[in-house]
Structure formats: C-alpha cells, structure tokens
Amino acid sequence: MSKVRVVVAGPRGKMGSEALRMIEKQEDLELVACLDHKYEGRKVSDFEELPNLDAIFYSDINNCFQSVKADVLVDLTTPEFGYLHTKTAIHYGVRPVVGTTGFTEEQLQELTDLSEEKGVGVIIAPNFALGAVLMMQFAKWAAKYFPDVEIIEKHHDNKLDAPSGTAVKTAALIKEVRETKTQGHPEEKETISGARGADVDGMRIHSMRLPGLVAHQEVVFGSSGENLTIKHDSFHRESFMTGVKLAIDNVMKLDILVYGLENILE
Ligand SMILES: NC(=O)C1=CN([C@@H]2O[C@H](COP(=O)(O)OP(=O)(O)OC[C@H]3O[C@@H](n4cnc5c(N)ncnc54)[C@H](OP(=O)(O)O)[C@@H]3O)[C@@H](O)[C@H]2O)C=CC1
Numbered sequence: 001m002s003k004v005r006v007v008v009a010g011p012r013g014k015m016g017s018e019a020l021r022m023i024e025k026q027e028d029l030e031l032v033a034c035l036d037h038k039y040e041g042r043k044v045s046d047f048e049e050l051p052n053l054d055a056i057f058y059s060d061i062n063n064c065f066q067s068v069k070a071d072v073l074v075d076l077t078t079p080e081f082g083y084l085h086t087k088t089a090i091h092y093g094v095r096p097v098v099g100t101t102g103f104t105e106e107q108l109q110e111l112t113d114l115s116e117e118k119g120v121g122v123i124i125a126p127n128f129a130l131g132a133v134l135m136m137q138f139a140k141w142a143a144k145y146f147p148d149v150e151i152i153e154k155h156h157d158n159k160l161d162a163p164s165g166t167a168v169k170t171a172a173l174i175k176e177v178r179e180t181k182t183q184g185h186p187e188e189k190e191t192i193s194g195a196r197g198a199d200v201d202g203m204r205i206h207s208m209r210l211p212g213l214v215a216h217q218e219v220v221f222g223s224s225g226e227n228l229t230i231k232h233d234s235f236h237r238e239s240f241m242t243g244v245k246l247a248i249d250n251v252m253k254l255d256i257l258v259y260g261l262e263n264i265l266e
C-alpha cells in the first residue's frame, strides 16, 4: 500500500503540531515536508516539542512543491497565508485539506472555481471535530422550527478571526432553512456599538475571547415559553484530529472543493 504524502503548513502552531503527532501514528500517511515562514531547512526533529520526524521545513511554497512529491497539503496557518497556500497547492495538483478559518465568501468562491477548473480535490472544514459537525447539523434541524436564534462562540484569545469559521458555517447552514427574520424589538437601538453582535440575515453572532478557552459554541433558540440550547466544547486540539485524518483520506477521492466535513461523513 502506498502512503499518502502529506505537507503540513503551520507545523509549530497549536493545530499544526497536533496534526504532526496524528500523522506520526498513521501507517498510511507520510509527512514529506512542512511549510513554515521561519526556520527554512530545519527538520521537524530539531524542535523538542515536535515528533521525531525527518521532514524538512520550507519557507517558500513553490520551492517546497518543486522539491518534494506531495499528495496533500494540510493548512493550519492564518487566513492570509491559508488562502495563498490553498491556491498555490491547487496549481501544483496537491490536494488541500484546509482547517484555517477566516476566508471571505469571495475567496471561497474563487477557490471553488479554481478547484473545479483544475479538477483538484479540496476540503475546507471550518471545524474538524465530529461533535461540532453534529452540533451544526442539529442546529440546522432546529432552525426549521425555531427561527429565533443567536450564536455564541467562545475561543482562546490568540484567535485572529471573528466570528469563528464554525459560527459563520453554522449561520450559513441555518440560513438554508430559516426564513429571513430580524430578531429582537423592531425599534431596538444599540447604545454601545456592537452590543447586539454581528448580524447575519437577522440572526446574531456573539464572539468571546478569553485565556483558558479552547473552542466552544452554543446555538440558542427561543420560542414562546421555551429555549433550546445546542452546545459543543473542544477542550483539547486532539478533538480535531479524527476529522483531519478523515479529510485527508477523502480528499484523495475528490476532484471538486467540499466546504464542511458534513459533506463527507456517511
Ligand atoms: N478547522 C478546525 O477544526 C480548526 C481550525 N483552526 C484554525 O487553524 C488555524 C491555526 O490555528 P492555531 O493552530 O490555533 O494557530 P497558531 O497561531 O497556534 O498556529 C499558526 C501557525 O502558522 C504559522 N504561520 C504563520 N504564517 C505562516 C506562513 N506564511 N507559512 C507557514 N506557517 C505560518 C505560525 O507561525 P508564527 O507563530 O511563527 O507566526 C504558527 O506556528 C486558524 O485559522 C484557526 O482558526 C483551529 C482549530 C481547529
């Protein structure tokens, strides 16, 4: 059985380092290189906190894909570089599995079109935790019956993007089934700007950032005399790794872009 050759972008990060530990344990995956804007030429094993693997760090993505044969790029970096890496990987025929969040709708559309044009599979998953994927699906189901809904997402304070990719995806899924509705009092006024959170099609997203948090979301539905709360918590980044592995396996069979892990879960 030939192994799937993987490049990880962002290997020293919280998610990237967890992905390296996951890849090290898989018999069918091989880490062939890392993309890091620092430490060009160093090996993964040079870093005490990373697994004992020989893959080399490249800072230039073109140099990386010209030097190393790769099947999949796992991107766990920043919105700016995640987007550039994904585009470049598609051009090289390397299938991106993207966990990086914060892409705009226009960027997602551009990557969807490029993936189709080149026939290169891509998976962009705002959340790889299976519990979070279920939470989003349950929220979509509930929104059919409870159109009044607010999303509260809570993350660690090193997060660059707000709202979280998960909250944006949840709102998009809810929007598919919910009639557009402006919530709250029709004449309500914010006396402090931002008090009611971000507005997506009349529903509100509130973003909390605090040290100690990892990744948490509550979707709260209101109706007369009752509330329904659907809640998910990731307490450790290991929670995302089943989904990363699933995405790597599945992207090898795709020739289009898939946005959201729910589309590959059986
Ligand atoms: N889809 C999912 O399930 C999940 C997605 N995420 C997303 O993944 C991304 C990473 O999150 P997290 O690991 O917490 O963040 P970290 O800040 O811990 O890691 C990001 C890493 O990327 C590195 N980096 C920055 N620019 C580049 C570049 N140009 N090339 C290569 N590496 C680069 C950073 O290096 P340096 O620090 O030196 O700048 C850092 O090591 C975020 O977008 C986050 O929202 C997070 C958790 C789950």
Ligand SMILES: O=C(O)C1=N[C@H](C(=O)O)C[C@H](O)C1
Residues within 6 Å of the ligand: 101, 126, 127, 128, 155, 156, 159, 163, 164, 165, 166, 167, 214, 215, 216
């Ligand atoms: O930055 C994070 O940590 C996370 N980002 C993703 C998001 O924006 O939804 C997934 C998860 O919530 C953790």
